[in-house]
Amino acid sequence: MPNTLYDKLWNLHEVDLRADGTYLLYIDRHLIHEVTSPQAFEGLKLAGRKPWRISANIATPDHNVPTTNRSKGLEGIDDEVSKLQVITLDDNCKEHEILQFDINDHRQGIVHVVGPEQGLTLPGMTIVCGDSHTSTHGALATLSMGIGTSEVEHVLATQCLKTSKLKNMRVVISGELQKGVTAKDVTLAVIGKIGTAGGTGYAIEYAGSVIENMSIEGRMTVCNMAIEAGARAGLVAYDLTTEKYIENRPFAPSGDQWIQATKQWSQLVSDDNAFFDHEITIDGSSIAPQVTWGTSPEMVSDIDGLIPESTSDSIKHALEYMNLESGKKIKDIQLDQVFIGSCTNSRIEDLREAAKILEGKKVSDSIKRAIVVPGSGLVSDQAIREGLDKIFIESGFEWRAPGCSMCLAMNPDQLGDGEHCASTSNRNFEGRQGYGGRTHLVSPATAAASSIEGSFVDVREYL
Numbered sequence: 001m002p003n004t005l006y007d008k009l010w011n012l013h014e015v016d017l018r019a020d021g022t023y024l025l026y027i028d029r030h031l032i033h034e035v036t037s038p039q040a041f042e043g044l045k046l047a048g049r050k051p052w053r054i055s056a057n058i059a060t061p062d063h064n065v066p067t068t069n070r071s072k073g074l075e076g077i078d079d080e081v082s083k084l085q086v087i088t089l090d091d092n093c094k095e096h097e098i099l100q101f102d103i104n105d106h107r108q109g110i111v112h113v114v115g116p117e118q119g120l121t122l123p124g125m126t127i128v129c130g131d132s133h134t135s136t137h138g139a140l141a142t143l144s145m146g147i148g149t150s151e152v153e154h155v156l157a158t159q160c161l162k163t164s165k166l167k168n169m170r171v172v173i174s175g176e177l178q179k180g181v182t183a184k185d186v187t188l189a190v191i192g193k194i195g196t197a198g199g200t201g202y203a204i205e206y207a208g209s210v211i212e213n214m215s216i217e218g219r220m221t222v223c224n225m226a227i228e229a230g231a232r233a234g235l236v237a238y239d240l241t242t243e244k245y246i247e248n249r250p251f252a253p254s255g256d257q258w259i260q261a262t263k264q265w266s267q268l269v270s271d272d273n274a275f276f277d278h279e280i281t282i283d284g285s286s287i288a289p290q291v292t293w294g295t296s297p298e299m300v301s302d303i304d305g306l307i308p309e310s311t312s313d314s315i316k317h318a319l320e321y322m323n324l325e326s327g328k329k330i331k332d333i334q335l336d337q338v339f340i341g342s343c344t345n346s347r348i349e350d351l352r353e354a355a356k357i358l359e360g361k362k363v364s365d366s367i368k369r370a371i372v373v374p375g376s377g378l379v380s381d382q383a384i385r386e387g388l389d390k391i392f393i394e395s396g397f398e399w400r401a402p403g404c405s406m407c408l409a410m411n412p413d414q415l416g417d418g419e420h421c422a423s424t425s426n427r428n429f430e431g432r433q434g435y436g437g438r439t440h441l442v443s444p445a446t447a448a449a450s451s452i453e454g455s456f457v458d459v460r461e462y463l
Contacts, residue, residue, distance in 0.1 A: 002271035004168045005235050006203040009143040009268070013126045015160055024160045028125040031111045032059035032098070032152070034089040035410070036130025040153035041092040051096050052159040058120055059093050059100040061086045062110045063410045067373050067400035073104050082411065109376025109402040112136040112343040116220065117378055119249025123238045123265040128155055133343050133426060135226045139219035140246070141238035141268040143203070146227065166232055167277040169202040170270075173210035175284040180460035182353065183218035184345060184424065184443035186210065187225040188290035192300040193282065199231030202278065205270060206236050210284035216245040217349040224344045225426050228297040238268035291330050291456055292428050292441040294318035299428075303446070303458045305330050321430055322438050323418065331456050333440065336419035338363070338370040338451040339433070340397075340444050342407035345424035346375030348382045350444040355391040357448035357462050363396030364454030371398045371413065373405040397451070409434045422447045422456065 003011070015024040037059070044050065051057060064082035077083040086103060093100040101107040101114060108114070112133055115121040121137045127144040128134060130152045137144035147161065155161055171190055191198075204226050211219065219236045226234025236242075243262055246252050253261045288302040295318040301308075307328045310316040319326065324333070340346070340354050351374065363370050372392050374380035380402060383389055389399045406413040407425040415421050415437025424447050425432075428439035442450065449459040 002274040004270045004274045004276065005141065005205055005237055005268060006143065006166065006168055006233070007274070009124065009126065010165060012124065013143070018162070022162050022164050025126060025163055027128050027155050027159055027161050028056065029115070029120060029127045030057045030155050031115055031127065031129035031134070032057055032089070033063060033111050033129070033131065034061040034085040035063045036149045036152055037092065038085060038088045039149045040130070040156055041096075043150075043153040044156055047157075049157045051098065051156045054097055056159060057098045057156070058115070059089060059098055060108050060111055060114050061089055061103055062108075063404045063408065065103055065108075065403040066411055067371070067403050067405050067413055070103070070401040078412070106377040106381075109374070109379065110343045110346060110404055112220075112224065113346060113375030113379065116140060116216070116245075117249065117376060119246055119252035122246065122252065122261070123242060123268050128161060132227045133224050135231070135234045136220050136224040136343060138223040138226070138233055138235040139216055140242055141236065141265065143233055143235070145233050166203040167201055168275070169199060169204045169231070169278045170276040171204055171206050172208035172279065172281040173206065173284045174208045174281055175210065176213075177210055177284045177287060178460065180445060180463050181287050181289060182443045182445060183214055183221040185287055185290045186284070187222045188292065188297065188300050188441060189282065189287045191225065191229045191297045192290070194229055194280065196228060196296055196298045197230045199226065199229040202231050203233040203235060204229065204231045205276075206234060208281070208284070211236055212239065215349055216241060217347045220347070221344055225297065228426060237270060238265045289443065289446050289459055290441075291446065292439070293322065293324060293330060293333070295321055295428055295430050297426070297428060297441060300441070301330055303330055303456060331458075333420060334366065334455050335422050335450060336368050337415055337421040338367060338447050339373075339406040339413075339421055339423045339425065340371070340447050341373030341375070341400075341405045342425035343375065343404070344426045345444050346373060346379065348379050350424065351379070351383050351388050352386070354444040354448035355388040357445055357459065358395040358397070358452070359391050361395055361452050363451045366454035367396070367451055368419070369398070370396060370451050371400055371406065373400040373413075374402050376402050395451075406433050408432060409437070415439070422450045
């Protein structure tokens with residue numbers, strides 16, 4: 001019987017079908033950060049248990065770490081709760097001998113950036129983390145899901161996850177993208193089409209010529225926001241692009257093991273005639289640069305669009321919160337801040353896209369603050385070698401240290417009440433980036449171009 005990629009990954013890891021209809025699924029890699037792990041480790045301690053398989057775990061602080069004053073290490077964290085969470089992660093990792101890229105480690109960064117760049121994310125794996133955007137790792141032909149704190153404890157103790165099997169959805173992006181349209185625009189366009197509940201109960205496999213021609217960085221951006229479409233997981237089939245990305249990374253197999261691994265990984269594609277419960281196709285050439293105008297990722301429009309009419313209570317409430325009026329042009333929305341970063345768009349490719357737009361130009365005087373936050377120390381190093389940091393700084397951006405930063409405002413990087421921000425993050429919920437903050441999700445290229453104008457602009461005009 002033909003199988004989908006999701007079915008193949010599931011079948012390789014299914015341990016047991018339970019009487020209540022749920023399954024036990026074996027977990028190959030467990031990614032840990034400072035926010036959802038303290039209670040899990042405390043639960044282990046109270047129960048007298050220890051992690052089942054130490055080598056399957058890898059940790060790094062990212063949500064609470066500051067992006068300034070990093071030379072001070074832990075002392076650079078002003079908020080006492082944030083500092084305690086980072087210290088607790090340090091203590092737990094030391095006690096259980098779990099590998100951690102701590103706040104002083106050059107490899108530290110956002111967990112969903114660190115995993116792939118270190119070769120800790122490998123095709124065929126099941127991967128979990130106490131963070132909803134774990135779906136990012138599906139770009140490398142893995143089954144990756146976010147889990148809750150109680151599940152973090154369960155995985156630590158048993159190396160298994162109690163879960164239900166998902167249905168299969170395939171999203172095919174055909175044709176070719178216009179110049180200036182990026183992976184972020186693709187994933188926002190998908191969410192705009194199917195809605196934030198469109199993928200509920202599904203694992204979404206992304207396919208088609210647009211996906212096939214994307215870099216792994218681009219595929220990670222698409223899979224990262226599968227959760228915003230309601231799906232538990234996003235996946236892309238293994239191919240030569242995947243292989244080239246992984247080869248020679250620190251934790252990737254080598255020698256004979258590499259040969260054996262790539263032979264097995266080549267099977268990680270959906271079979272011809274595999275059944276998908278739901279399938280949609282989008283013409284990639286029809287996708288324009290995207291901008292969200294509301295308080296949900298599905299409230300999105302083409303750059304040339306207008307703010308919609310208040311046809312529902314949810315739209316009316318969103319427009320009131322965002323202080324926007326129906327019929328207003330997206331391009332007429334004035335910006336206060338610009339943020340380039342997050343697990344969605346903080347990789348070297350993202351920074352290159354933005355720097356290409358900014359080179360030789362200046363951030364508008366109307367922008368109060370523009371910051372760029374690399375996804376890891378290694379991304380930062382690469383950007384500095386390429387001179388990207390100088391381009392950002394000379395244009396008027398602040399060059400920061402790695403971390404989640406303004407994506408969720410669990411650190412000093414926050415919006416002020418009522419401020420509008422062009423953000424490359426993944427969520428535009430009320431208060432997500434600071435109390436009263438108004439978030440507009442965009443690509444790094446659109447964020448860069450809009451910082452120059454002080455309002456949203458079609459990045460294609462800069463190319």
